[in-house]
Amino acid sequence: MKKDSDTLPEERHLISRKIDAFFIEIYEIFKFVRRFFGEAFSSPFEWKEFINQCYQIGYRSLPLISMTGFIVGIVFTKQSRPSLSTFGASSWLPSLITIAVIRALAPLVTALIAAGKVGSNIGAELGSMKVTEQIDAMEVSATNPFKFLVVTRVLATTFMIPVLTLYSGLVAMMGSFVNIHQNEQTSFAAFIKNAFSTISFLDINSSLVKAICFGFTIGAASCYQGYHAENGTQGVGKAANTAVVVSMFLIFIEEMIIVQFVNAIR
Amino acid sequence: MSNSKDRETVISIRGLNKSFGSLTVLKGVDVDVFKGENLAVLGKSGGGKSVLIKIISGLLKPDSGIVNVLGSQVDKISNRELQELRQKIGFSFQSSALYDSMTVRENLAFPLSRNKRELSKAEINKAIEEVLNDVGLPQTINQMPSELSGGQRKRIGIARTLIMKPEIMLYDEPTAGLDPITCIEINNLILQVQQEYNTSSIIITHDLTCAKNTSNRVAVLMEGQFLTTGTFEEVFSSKDERIKTFYDYNFIQEHETI
Numbered sequence: 308m309k310k311d312s313d314t315l316p317e318e319r320h321l322i323s324r325k326i327d328a329f330f331i332e333i334y335e336i337f338k339f340v341r342r343f344f345g346e347a348f349s350s351p352f353e354w355k356e357f358i359n360q361c362y363q364i365g366y367r368s369l370p371l372i373s374m375t376g377f378i379v380g381i382v383f384t385k386q387s388r389p390s391l392s393t394f395g396a397s398s399w400l401p402s403l404i405t406i407a408v409i410r411a412l413a414p415l416v417t418a419l420i421a422a423g424k425v426g427s428n429i430g431a432e433l434g435s436m437k438v439t440e441q442i443d444a445m446e447v448s449a450t451n452p453f454k455f456l457v458v459t460r461v462l463a464t465t466f467m468i469p470v471l472t473l474y475s476g477l478v479a480m481m482g483s484f485v486n487i488h489q490n491e492q493t494s495f496a497a498f499i500k501n502a503f504s505t506i507s508f509l510d511i512n513s514s515l516v517k518a519i520c521f522g523f524t525i526g527a528a529s530c531y532q533g534y535h536a537e538n539g540t541q542g543v544g545k546a547a548n549t550a551v552v553v554s555m556f557l558i559f560i561e562e563m564i565i566v567q568f569v570n571a572i573r
Numbered sequence: 574m575s576n577s578k579d580r581e582t583v584i585s586i587r588g589l590n591k592s593f594g595s596l597t598v599l600k601g602v603d604v605d606v607f608k609g610e611n612l613a614v615l616g617k618s619g620g621g622k623s624v625l626i627k628i629i630s631g632l633l634k635p636d637s638g639i640v641n642v643l644g645s646q647v648d649k650i651s652n653r654e655l656q657e658l659r660q661k662i663g664f665s666f667q668s669s670a671l672y673d674s675m676t677v678r679e680n681l682a683f684p685l686s687r688n689k690r691e692l693s694k695a696e697i698n699k700a701i702e703e704v705l706n707d708v709g710l711p712q713t714i715n716q717m718p719s720e721l722s723g724g725q726r727k728r729i730g731i732a733r734t735l736i737m738k739p740e741i742m743l744y745d746e747p748t749a750g751l752d753p754i755t756c757i758e759i760n761n762l763i764l765q766v767q768q769e770y771n772t773s774s775i776i777i778t779h780d781l782t783c784a785k786n787t788s789n790r791v792a793v794l795m796e797g798q799f800l801t802t803g804t805f806e807e808v809f810s811s812k813d814e815r816i817k818t819f820y821d822y823n824f825i826q827e828h829e830t831i
């Protein structure tokens with residue numbers, strides 16, 4: 308191509324290039340989420356891919372979630388014992404642990420682990436499909452890549468993260484029971500009785516709502532990053548990385564907002 | 574060329590412009606593709622050839638100009654009409670773009686089962702076997718794309734579009750990165766598709782052997798416009814330096830002996 312001496316047209320911005328780009332990105336994300344709701348509830352639905360993704364996201368994360376849940380239960384029990392003992396209240400360990408696990412630890416730990424494992428997976432998979440033109444290929448063959456790739460994955464994380472949260476909460480309490488049984492010789496029945504004496508439905512429900520929000524966030528943020536990956540293989544790495552960072556960041560922000568809400572109702 | 578005036582056009586482009594930011598890629602492209610013909614588009618890399626066929630298939634939007642494909646203007650029609658039009662267009666990507674996570678069978682079933690929901694499993698399987706036979710790769714049906722060679726991937730990519738029985742085929746550099754023997758096989762496949770499926774095609778390439786063997790007409794895209802259009806011999810008897818360079822590079826042996 309001929310290089311003319313005339314300079315490139317000056318680029319114009321409303322505020323500055325970075326700030327403009329930030330707001331454009333926010334708008335793009337808004338459009339992406341709006342498209343998700345538009346396409347999630349219009350037929351046809353990709354059932355087979357949805358089930359497959361639930362399996363990938365849910366079942367494949369079980370070993371990791373089991374390990375971390377169990378360890379969190381044991382460690383948290385061990386760390387709480389000394390301070391409760393000073394008041395002679397170590398018999399209240401089960402109920403303290405349950406409140407901590409159900410209200411805070413299970414949703415947060417599960418979501419963070421899933422953001423790392425599932426988020427990077429989705430970001431990298433969709434990112435490489437984008438840069439190798441597989442998404443374009445679906446588009447030109449008159450099929451809907453958004454429905455097949457994005458809708459199924461976002462719904463699968465929204466559905467599976469609460470399930471995993473419930474599961475990891477139970478595993479954490481198992482870990483806690485093992486430790487308490489060894490040290491205080493508490494029976495299983497007594498542990499359960501004490502554990503559920505202070506927990507309310509509001510606690511369980513708000514945790515499930517939190518987990519649903521976290522699941523949606525992980526799915527949407529990771530799909531968005533992957534679906535908009537650019538610049539070849541480098542872009543795939545960046546998509547996977549940004550998917551995890553953004554998911555984790557949003558999870559903490561949501562945690563903070565939801566806690567304020569729940570405390571206001573309580 | 575003489576009788577081309579009264580032939581039916583399937584793709585008709587007038588005054589097409591396209592730029593990305595400050596980079597102007599296409600400036601005033603005019604071209605026609607007639608029913609049943611293979612048109613080879615030559616041009617240097619980065620010259621906007623892929624952008625041209627992406628506009629034809631509705632993947633990119635033109636900035637201005639008229640792009641008429643099978644009677645509809647691709648950038649003006651509704652989403653639903655675009656989907657219907659796309660079922661009649663086959664797009665063979667330079668990178669083949671096979672779905673990595675699916676077997677060859679699932680790759681081929683993907684567009685068919687979603688666009689023709691009335692088909693039974695048996696009918697879909699039959700269509701898959703038929704099209705695999707046509708591209709000469711029935712044995713790969715249960716393989717993953719990562720297990721295939723470059724030439725096989727190209728063929729499966731072409732098969733995946735043929736399964737929809739397209740009226741128009743768009744080939745993006747079908748022979749790029751392949752060995753000479755595989756190139757000849759792909760060229761023959763393109764000819765076979767033209768005859769058996771009655772397609773009209775655009776073949777993007779900078780491989781002149783491919784252009785010469787597969788196309789009825791050749792168009793040269795330079796600096797965002799078509800320089801000349803005509804049969805292979807017509808185009809390459811031109812005195813234009815840029816076209817000569819193209820020819821000399823591809824057939825350097827002949828050139829030296831002249």
Ligand SMILES: Nc1ncnc2c1ncn2[C@@H]1O[C@H](COP(=O)(O)OP(=O)(O)O)[C@@H](O)[C@H]1O
Binds near residue numbers: 593618623624625
């Ligand atoms: N989606 C896009 N965004 C920005 N620039 C693009 C895009 N697609 C292509 N280009 C640019 O347009 C020019 C022509 O690209 P292309 O059509 O792929 O060339 P080729 O003739 O080799 O196929 C290149 O400089 C490329 O960088």
Ligand SMILES: [Mg+2]
Binds near residue numbers: 622623624667745
């Ligand atoms: Mg190209």
